[in-house]
Amino acid sequence: MNEPKKKRITDEKTGLAKAEHFCAYQERSQQEVRDKLYDLGLYPDAVERIISKLIEGNYLNEERFARAYVQGKFNQKTWGRIKIKQGLKLKRVPEKLINKVLMGIDGDDYLLKLEQLLAKRAAQTTEKDTFKRRYKLIQYATSRGFEADLINDVLNNSEL
Missing domain, CATH: 1.10.10 (Arc Repressor Mutant, subunit A)
Structure with missing residues (x-):
């Protein structure tokens, strides 16, 4: 019944390395990365610095994520615009960007x-x-x- 305690990370470099790995194998929204870093135990100021570094290093790109999300949900799951829009809102993608990427559906x-x-x-x-x-x-x-x-x-x- 005793759950093993998660190892907390307080080192920003370790957090950055984990976040880079997290972003490397799949497109992520900023909110997903932020949630992951908070789960690892990093402090808010460190989380924001790491997210800035990920954006600079092109590991994190909200528009690229939104386009990949739209294509995946439309082509693989056969979701319509309404459901895709709701999904992007849950990922806290800005409304302007959501409207822009939805226009990409032919x-x-x-x-x-x-x-x-x-x-x-x-x-x-x-x-x-x-x-x-x-x-x-x-x-x-x-x-x-x-x-x-x-x-x-x-x-x-x-x-x-």
Whole structure:
């Protein structure tokens, strides 16, 4: 039942090395790195100095992180703009940057992903009542972060 105590780091150089390693294998937001450094036991002034050094060394780039996040969630997880935006807000990415990177999603690709998502879900749905079936498809696409007007447009223009 006794959990092993985490070793606290108070040395800024050790914290910087750990943060560099943390940022090297995956894009990170500033808030993720800040949280990690606080978990390691560093003091706030040391954390901010380390984050500044990471930005200078190009280990940490908020725009690069946001672009990678958007591409990953859109291409791999098939998330819509709403859900991606919420995820970026949770990572404390600035609103201006969120809007900028969301503009990078191609509109045609976005509609195609939505159509594919709805077609796949429609094939899995056993509901016979057309109203209930349509409702289930709308609910599913909404839960994936797609906009209601686009979902309705796709459903109206297809035989799903």
